[in-house]
Amino acid sequence: MKLYADLPARRAVQATGDLLLVAWVVGSVLLARLVHDAVMLLAEPGEQVNEASAGLAERLREAGSAVDGAPLIGDELRTPFDGAGDAADRLAAAGLDQVDAVETLAFWLALAIGVVPILLALALYVPRRWAFAREAAAGQRFVDTADDLDLFALRALAHQPLHRLARISDDPAGAWRRGDPDAVRALARLELSEVGLRPPG
Template sequence: MRLYAQDGRRRTRQVLGDVAVLVWVAGWLWVARWLHDLVARLGAPGRTLEDAGTSLRDSLGSAGESVSRIPLVGDEVRSPFDAAGGAAGSVAAAGVQVQDATARLALAVAVAVALGPVLVVLVAWLRARWAFARRAGAAARLVDSAADLDLFALRALATQPVTRLARVGDDPAGAWRRGDPAVVHALAALELRALGVRPPAAPDGRRVAADG
């Protein structure tokens, strides 16, 4: 397989196309990251709630530990502190849940926004590049010399635009049937260039313009 055409101009266009696809993907990834960070900011109240609940739970736990040392009534006095500490722990857990939900939402939004545009372009690009690589590779294997050009000349007569065929000659089909080597080469060159393969050297004798 050939990833790029042998013709310089077409190869340049392919490279620029590849770069454009990379820029497109990178741009949408940046947008996805920006949206992710934007939505993730909604989790700030959850972090505040977690910090406040954790701080209150620790303070109440320390206070309960201190009053538990009071002789005779220490355990009874500690019970309200333990209960309040448990409630503060629930507040901290709720803050964590808010942050987790926000993180999941941020990821879902980022993926939903960027996945479609990235996949559409990537799939189309990969299909086009794969098709070109297969066609160009197969054509390159078939073309070893000018003797292999008749097939491509016939294909050119069937597939190339009439305006391009007219540049080859007034009667390219008749010249092909007569086996005119210059016309056969010019027709084959049209098709090979369309496939991204450089045609072999033209035969000796008159030259016919193959492309404009």
């Protein structure tokens, strides 16, 4: 696997692109954590309501138990305390529901802010890098000696734009058929630069 081009300018562009991708991923993760933490601040009132209400319910029930022993009217005195304790329990449950809702919101917001940009960047960047690595690795196997340049010269005749071929020769196909070494090398250099390789020798 050949990850980077032989040509310095293209190799620098590839390395810069890779570093920018890593920075994008790290930045997205940090932003997602920041958003998660910021949203979780909204859960603090719910947590406080839950704790205060649970404590209130416990104290009301204790008060109800204390007056329960009063002669004749103990049961009647306890009933309002138990009702108030049940109301405090419902308030505590509402506080917990708020905390759960905020946690769910924080999770999905962080996921959307972190994962979606990362997947988008990977989907746009990685296929191009993979295609380059595959082509460069395959091309590298065929470029051992100057004799191998003929294959790349032929590919240049088939793939390169006509204005580039015209710069090499008035008759690039004829020069290739005649085996003109300068024309073959120039044609091969055009095609090799497309896959980021330099000619041998």
